[in-house]
Amino acid sequence: MPPRRARSERVTLLDVANVLGISSITVSRALREPEKVSEPLRQKILRQVEQMGYVPDLAARALASRHNGIIGVLAPALTNHAYLGIMSGIEERVRDTDFRIQYANTNHDADQEYRQVKLFLSQHPAGILLTGLQDQRVSDLLELAPCPVVQIVDLNLLPSGIAVGINHREAAETATRHLLACGYRRIGLIGGSRDLRAQRRHDGYALVMQEAGLYDPGLVMTEHKQTSMQLGCDLFKRLLETAPDVDAVFCQNDDLALGALFEAQRAGLRVPDDFGICGYNDLDFALCAEPRLTTIRVPRFQMGYRATDLIIRAINDECLPSRVIQLPFDLIQRGSTRPPA
């Protein structure tokens, strides 16, 4: 721990209490349990608190009581566009509660995930929301966590704790079947396979292609990288070189799909007539691309909202409606695939 820095004299509960000639616990109660303090006194206290600029010390509160009121959210990559909807759902649910949200990145890395979970835990959080790798060490840690933990996961795997998610494998099956129904035959897959959820999408694709007798490993282009449009461009180019007769791609997310779309345009392919593209996530830009992107819609706002709701219920010791919530997905047909036959 590095050296010091002058600490400005913080206003404490006691300071406020002294001014009013009452005890600090009464001030504390006025703030946290208003109904336990008489109305006139409460008013006086609140006014004084305001005037002196008192701000509660969360470290002290966390130490003296159960938790600090903060729900920690761990995500592989906070800047992932797909996380936007999840965040909105989370923040919507805590609005008008006394809980607050803080985020950290795990960078798709089990070690970092482990460290960040420990970091949150060591601050006495009210709860933890994890979109994680389902690593064993982390699970062990969470098993003993003194606060509720909810995971946003792929539900094809059996989550041990409380979880919200969709079945990514089934969603990928739906997407692949749609491409087949549109009459495409040499259907490729583009993906960044760093992540379990992405892995399940691959499984769904492979399953359907095998059923159809059309599976060809040469049509699968993945790279262990953070996905991006640029990666979509690169993988698409590689796919086109490897298998020039490819006539469609299922992309593991919309970023990749948009990259593929641009690259297809550069290659002079006409989408959707010569070539079909299906994305995943239904990010906002899927609707404004030209042509608009066929994709799988995932209820991300709901995922964030319901996951946070589960946490809050668990903190409040309510019994949960269920430990695992499976959310639906939808295939959104747009201009980047031909109408199904």
Add this chain to the structure above:
Amino acid sequence: MPPRRARSERVTLLDVANVLGISSITVSRALREPEKVSEPLRQKILRQVEQMGYVPDLAARALASRHNGIIGVLAPALTNHAYLGIMSGIEERVRDTDFRIQYANTNHDADQEYRQVKLFLSQHPAGILLTGLQDQRVSDLLELAPCPVVQIVDLNLLPSGIAVGINHREAAETATRHLLACGYRRIGLIGGSRDLRAQRRHDGYALVMQEAGLYDPGLVMTEHKQTSMQLGCDLFKRLLETAPDVDAVFCQNDDLALGALFEAQRAGLRVPDDFGICGYNDLDFALCAEPRLTTIRVPRFQMGYRATDLIIRAINDECLPSRVIQLPFDLIQRGSTRPPA
């Protein structure tokens, strides 16, 4: 603060100390100031700590000492793609230090910004990194902060504290001059003006257009909304209706620019021949769009890295190289604008 939840018996410093028959302060020192404990004892302690799974309690540490080792980062919208580079810079700088990062959203809202700053402060953070609105209440709060605060800002305004940034107005001037140099005349502006930095970009545009005698308020389309490709589409459509003779747009960021590009394609405009588009930020997709996007490159990784470096130096009481670091920007000419005459 909601009710309880069984607290699992946390291993404390004292537990470890008791097992070894020493005092807890020695264990504490072995962990934080290794050089102050004899080598053999230190080894024994570290082994025991490991074995008992001791994890320091940051709340207690924060309360007893100066700070909790966490640098809080506040951003308007963490899922903004432009923040990715900044985050990478931040996290790169803290890698291999004992500092950790936690994030929170302010949603471009002064009240939320104020509340989040208070929330971080009440946890005894090691430092705060703010990409904010420069609201007066927040500034007052930070003035008294017991930890270093660094802002990532527009440097055309005079920041009061420590800051890193670029001059957004000048950057916008450069972009607009470039469009003029390409021979475009009826140059519009598309933007979401919620944010100071965005506001400065508007100023730069207006300045240059006025100089050229070409300024027309009818060519400015802004909306107080979070920017997105969809917003780019909408504003572009509106621009085209309002001023059918518009022949170029400067977009306040690349998301908007890409939306505008799609919409231009749908309208049958040929980019860059009939119509020029210039973005802002040089996000990864600017390079893969078709045509590739002319844009302003902002050194986001550097902004994050250097801002964090300033914080860490300030925490360590080093004297700072300077209180304000101005970073350069670059105009990146690509296919969405004609070559300049």
Add this chain to the structure above:
DNA sequence: CTGTTAGCGCTTTCAA
């Protein structure tokens, strides 16, 4: 409804 007491787990300060 209000107050007293004790202690959360750690680090600071001072002493040995």
Add this chain to the structure above:
DNA sequence: TTGAAAGCGCTAACAG
């Protein structure tokens, strides 16, 4: 190099 004592600011538990 190690330890003892005190206290950071708050809240739980129990009184009155």
